[in-house]
Amino acid sequence: MGIQNDNEEDVIVTLEMEDGEKVDCIVVTIFEVKGKEYAVLMPEDEKDEEEPEIVFYRYIEEGEDGILEAIESDEEYDIVEDAFDEFLDTIEFSQMK
Numbered sequence: 001m002g003i004q005n006d007n008e009e010d011v012i013v014t015l016e017m018e019d020g021e022k023v024d025c026i027v028v029t030i031f032e033v034k035g036k037e038y039a040v041l042m043p044e045d046e047k048d049e050e051e052p053e054i055v056f057y058r059y060i061e062e063g064e065d066g067i068l069e070a071i072e073s074d075e076e077y078d079i080v081e082d083a084f085d086e087f088l089d090t091i092e093f094s095q096m097k
Helices: 074-096
Strands: 012-016 022-033 036-043 055-062 065-069
Touching: 012 036, 022 074, 036 065, 036 074, 055 074
Parallel strands: none
Antiparallel strands: 012 022, 022 036, 036 055, 055 065
16 A cells, blocks of 8 residues: 655545455545654545544655555554544644634
8 A cells, every 4th residue: 555645635545455345545644653654544435524434554655655554553553543632632722722
């Protein structure tokens, strides 16, 4: 799975699920946690939902593209999810000022 951004529109990646289904996802953001980068993805068909599902993948910079790797460890996933929640809290707080 790779990430490409050819213009300023939403960056879309296609994930292949374990059952073979392919899901187009928007890259919401990429952020760093404990020295590693992670991508926050949202299924494209949920972008207008009030509470869309989001998932996290490890992001590795490679040339002009990036590579997404599944996070295998529940502990690592929880750490990334908590860091993203804190990131959202920071954004909400800065918007209140």
